[in-house]
Amino acid sequence: MIWGKKNEQELRRQFEKIAYQHMDILYGTALKMTKDPVEAEDLVQDTYLRAYRFFNKFEEGTNFKAWIFKILTNTFINKYRKKVKQPLQVDFEKVEYLYADEQAANKPDNIRHIDNEIYEKLFDDKINNALENISEDFRIVVLLCDVHGFAYKEISKIINAPIGTVMSRLSRGRKQLQTLLLKYAEQEGFIKKRSTN
């Protein structure tokens, strides 16, 4: 570039200083989105390139983390979502039926008590696994809220959806997670298997 080279260098230095400190969480989130390390690296690289291109539009003093997460999420939705192979999906209707059966057979107090025991016994990898197996839209919102601690307003801006949608996806995502965790607990033998008849 001939003109404004000094300014450009300064801009890049400034960008790198702010942006690189978020690389680990961006990569970790990208990996949860794509479920593939190579895709995750490409997604993070694309995110940084886009963020750098539009860095002059970032308002100083506002939340850079939320801004770059918006770019990450949009890049994923627009470019990678179609490419990502769908994992082995859990039949939620069946699982929810099992859970409903479980609920019907137990008093509310007992369910809570059993839940606590189950959750204590389940390994972290089962919880990570459950998160990877819930619907993509729900997973993104649960990650943004429960892992990264974004407020609803910020999530709404990041995913470009109304706050009502954020609330709905969160509660449904948590419900799916709970259902899956119960299923895992059942498979591990922590709770008794129930017949679907």
Place this chain on the structure above:
Amino acid sequence: MKQNETNIPSEKLAAFVDNELMGAERAEIEKRLDQDSELREGFNAQKQVKNLVHDCVVLERAPVHLRSRIRRSLEDAQKTPGFFNLLADIFRFHAAKSLLAAAVLLLLVTFPWLQNMGSDTDLFNGGKYQIVEGKVICV
């Protein structure tokens, strides 16, 4: 979406769990939690899952080579700006000044030649030429 006895939707309960409800709405749920066991159960379940995700979900660290890979790609992007970036550069103020200086210089160089453009004579090999009845005659 399944509701409890007091008809509080689970979306609203999620907002309560996440401390996103304020004022009257929050007070209302707080009050009903004591009375409605189904609501309490839903609240506990959401809170439990939220805490589990927060405490147990592990985010992998970025591989060491990723930073240098991104740095290289940023350098490349800087070296080869896009069409619109290039246009923006051209129209920057200092670029406009350079263009203006070049235009003035060009005008000064070509000024004598432009002065003679209007006349019917030309300086050519030291002699003068005139156009008479469509023919060029050396004077």
